Amino acid sequence: MKDLIRPAYNAGGYVFATKAADIARSAGYERPARLASNENPYPPPPEVLEPAGAALQNANRYPDECSMNLRAALKEKFGNFSYVSGVGMDGVIETVIRTTIGKGDKVVVSTPTFSFYRLAARAYGGEVIDVPRNDDFSVDIGRLSDEAADSGAKLIFLCSPNNPTGNVIPKNDVEKILKSIDGMLFLDNAYVDFCDEDYIPLMNKYDNLIIGRTMSKYYALAGMRVGFGIVPGWFEEYYERAQTPFVLNTVSMAAAAAALRNDSYTARYLSIVREWRERFINESPYPTSGGGANFVMFDVSPYKGDEVVEMLARRGVIVRSCASFPGLGDHYIRVSIGEPWENEIFLKELNSL
C-alpha cells in the first residue's frame, strides 16, 4: 500500500522536540524546563479565555467564514491592510504556496532557516533553491536577489528575526530585495514582536510583499493555532480561493481577536525576554547568535547539538538541537527564554556541562 504515498513524503517531515522530553521524563523530571519551542511560558489572561469560552457555546454552527471579528481586530492593531488567516502561520505559508506554486516552480529560501517552507514547497512540486546566508547569518542581499532573478523564482522566503539564528534583517535590505525581484517575498515575522524593527510600512509601497505573523509566540496562543498574513490587496481573493473552507475555528478566532485587543499582559513577558536574552548572551560560555527573538542560538562546539540536548534533558532542561536545520552545522542549540526559574536552571546547567 505504501506505494500510494506521494514521493514528497518518503523522507522525514517536521522535527519535533519529543525525544528530549522523553529523556527528561525518564530521568524523573515531572516538570522539566521547557525551552525548545519558543512558546510564551505564561497562559493567556482571563480577557482572552472568557471570549474563547463564550465562543464554544456556538460550536454547533460553522464559524464565520469571513473572520469578521478577527479581521477587525487586525485592522485596529496594524492598520487598514488586506489580511488572510490560517491554521497557524504554518497554515498561511502552506496556503500561499498552494496559491502560487505548482510542479517545477522555483522557490528561493534564505538558509539556514525554518524548515517548513521547504517541506511545504516540495509538497506542491516546487523546486527549492537554497541561498546560504553569510558566516554571521546576515543575508547576502545581492546573492539572494540574483538567485531569485536568475531562477525566475515565484516565491522567496525570508525570516526576520530568523529562526534559529535570531538575527534581524534591516528594513532597508528587505526593501532592496523587494525592488529587485519579479516574484513575491514572504517575510516571516513570527518573532518581530521581540525586536525593534517594523516592516509593516513596506506594505504601503510594494505589491509583492506578504508579511507572515503568528499568535503562537508573543500572544501566547500556540495551542489555538492562529496565524495571519498581511497581503497585497490583489492577492487576497486568490488566497481565499485556495484556502480550505472554514479553516479557522470559532474558539481560536475569538481568542485571537481578544488577544490582539488586549496585549498589555504581554508586557511582562517582553521584559523577561529582553532581560534574559541579555543574560543568556552574557553568561554563556559558548558563542551565541541572535538577539532579536525570544530565543538565543548557542554554538556548543566541540559538542554536537544533539549531545547537548541529551545532556541537558537528563538534567531536566529541554532545548532544541539545530542539527535538523538544513545548511547549519551540527553544533548548535536553540534555547527559548522561559520563566525565570527555567532560564536560571538552563544557565546553570549549560555552564556545568
Ligand SMILES: *Cc1c(COP(=O)(O)O)cnc(C)c1O
Ligand atoms: C513558530 C514559527 C512559525 C509558525 O508558527 P504557527 O504556530 O504555525 O503560527 C512560522 N515561522 C517561524 C519562523 C516560526 O518559528
